[in-house]
Amino acid sequence: MKNISYKRYIETFHILEGRSEEYGYQLKHLLKETENLQDGFSILDIGAGTGQFARSFIEKSKVKTGLYVAIEPSKEHIKSLKKNIASFAGEKNITWGKFTPKTTFKNKFDLIIMSHSIYWFVPNINEHLLNAVRHLSKGGRLIIYMQTFASFCYILNVFLRGADPIYPHRISSREVTKILNEHKIDHDISYLPGTLIADGLFLPKNKKLLDDLISFCIFTEADDLSNSNLKFAEDLCKLLSYKTNAGLKLNLSIAAIAITKKG
Numbered sequence: 001m002k003n004i005s006y007k008r009y010i011e012t013f014h015i016l017e018g019r020s021e022e023y024g025y026q027l028k029h030l031l032k033e034t035e036n037l038q039d040g041f042s043i044l045d046i047g048a049g050t051g052q053f054a055r056s057f058i059e060k061s062k063v064k065t066g067l068y069v070a071i072e073p074s075k076e077h078i079k080s081l082k083k084n085i086a087s088f089a090g091e092k093n094i095t096w097g098k099f100t101p102k103t104t105f106k107n108k109f110d111l112i113i114m115s116h117s118i119y120w121f122v123p124n125i126n127e128h129l130l131n132a133v134r135h136l137s138k139g140g141r142l143i144i145y146m147q148t149f150a151s152f153c154y155i156l157n158v159f160l161r162g163a164d165p166i167y168p169h170r171i172s173s174r175e176v177t178k179i180l181n182e183h184k185i186d187h188d189i190s191y192l193p194g195t196l197i198a199d200g201l202f203l204p205k206n207k208k209l210l211d212d213l214i215s216f217c218i219f220t221e222a223d224d225l226s227n228s229n230l231k232f233a234e235d236l237c238k239l240l241s242y243k244t245n246a247g248l249k250l251n252l253s254i255a256a257i258a259i260t261k262k263g
Helices: 006-019 023-033 052-060 075-084 125-134 152-160 173-182 204-218 227-240
Strands: 041-046 065-072 091-096 109-115 136-147 188-192 195-197 241-244 247-251 254-260
Touching (some): 041 052, 075 091, 152 204, 173 254, 204 227
Antiparallel strands (some): 195 247
16 A cells, blocks of 8 residues: 655644544643652653643643753644744753654653654664663653554554554554563553544545545555445444444544653
């Protein structure tokens, strides 16, 4: 299958972003995980996206952030990131670019956040993770948020791209914890609830919306699938959806992987 362009990926990402309910659970988790940080702590935000998550965390944290450093490869997201972090009174440094195994920063960090950015480190996830850990200060924490093997997005990939070499959305928390175990990197993992609002998603008038969401998930244009495979993908999403008092949902469960650098 031909992968979609990064520009197209960002376009389809906005569909998920607008319907996802995962960030509230992530925020609650991150606030609890960082209660013991001291005022003036430093953050490195790898793959910072639009900065909405970081802004919410900084505003709600009981301890004051002293330094915020972000690296983000999307120019569109950089614009939003700068706006979202504009009111932050501490020192900040926002860089447009990709985090690589050779990326360096002049600081060590008390907190490193990788919220759904690890997908872009394939196929060399090992070296990316090791480089991130190298930038932790003693006692610092690296928190990774990513899809689990039970997320509808991952399940779509298992069926439609299961035979393909590893690529961004073909990876789940299971593969990452295996890598950490291989490198004997101590970590804790929590599974957070996460859902995608599916109300109206399966109406005939919203077929393009559903197909764009599928394009995001499988990292290739839904229109490039055979008619039978596209129908299968649409039906699979329907079968994975469930009714709640708050409407129709799709499972978007999130893994929170926490690494602490021992000092």
